[in-house]
Amino acid sequence: QVQLQESGPGLVKPSETLSLTCAVSGDSISSGYYWGWIRQPPGKGLEWIGTIYHSGSTYYNPSLKSRVTISVDTSKNQFSLKLNSVTAADTAVYYCARPRGKTYYDILAIDYWGQGTLVTVSS
Amino acid sequence: QSALTQPASVSGSPGQSITISCTGTSSDVGGYNFVSWYQQHPGKAPKLMIYEVSNRPSGVSNRFSGSKSGNTASLTISGLQAEDEGDYYCSSYTSSSTLWVFGGGTKLTVL
Numbered sequence: 001q002v003q004l005q006e007s008g009p010g011l012v013k014p015s016e017t018l019s020l021t022c023a024v025s026g027d028s029i030s031s032g033y034y035w036g037w038i039r040q041p042p043g044k045g046l047e048w049i050g051t052i053y054h055s056g057s058t059y060y061n062p063s064l065k066s067r068v069t070i071s072v073d074t075s076k077n078q079f080s081l082k083l084n085s086v087t088a089a090d091t092a093v094y095y096c097a098r099p100r101g102k103t104y105y106d107i108l109a110i111d112y113w114g115q116g117t118l119v120t121v122s123s
Numbered sequence: 124q125s126a127l128t129q130p131a132s133v134s135g136s137p138g139q140s141i142t143i144s145c146t147g148t149s150s151d152v153g154g155y156n157f158v159s160w161y162q163q164h165p166g167k168a169p170k171l172m173i174y175e176v177s178n179r180p181s182g183v184s185n186r187f188s189g190s191k192s193g194n195t196a197s198l199t200i201s202g203l204q205a206e207d208e209g210d211y212y213c214s215s216y217t218s219s220s221t222l223w224v225f226g227g228g229t230k231l232t233v234l
Contacts, residue, residue, distance in 0.1 A: 045225060046225040046228070062220045100171065106157045106159075108157075108214040109174035113168035113169065116168055
């Protein structure tokens with residue numbers, strides 16, 4: 001059974017960098033899937049942040065692209081999210097995720113989600 | 124503003140059928156069959172209900188069905204049950220620079 005677990009600080013100060021890691025178990029991060037990050041501000045909808053392939057190819061939401069970096073560590077079977085220059089608008093539950101298939105176009109057909117971690121941006 | 128438009132809310136009585144729409148453009152919903160639907164209960168991660176417009180993952184009730192006509196995708200829930208209450212989101216691949224987008228979400232109330 002595939003499991004994803006987010007970890008990282010729950011509180012980040014404005015203008016600083018939000019850093020989260022997603023530990024993957026039950027599957028190899030090099031197994032050919034795309035691995036992604038999605039966030040959900042309190043009381044609001046879902047927003048795709050970005051996705052990485054095990055080879056290191058990355059795809060980012062243009063609205064966040066200038067501030068986002070997603071990386072993969074195959075030796076630890078995990079992938080990470082960094083979002084810099086955060087503001088209160090970045091306060092959200094952050095999910096890591098894996099789609100059901102290996103099709104590039106279908107990366108938002110996600111059947112494995114982390115439990116989500118709330119990150120609050122506040123001084 | 125989300126790239127895909129969903130009604131903010133829908134409601135129905137137990138046993139009835141309801142349909143949630145997801146309207147996009149020919150660059151996303153209308154141009155590709157990579158539309159997914161999610162159900163989300165409060166405090167929980169979303170659950171995939173439909174992928175590739177009309178396919179149900181294993182374990183999802185056949186009361187849930189998906190379809191598409193032109194630039195609008197639809198999720199239909201038949202035989203509405205109290206447990207179906209929650210938020211529903213559509214998503215799609217898009218040929219625009221955004222690449223992948225979600226709808227704004229629809230709150231389903233079972234009366």
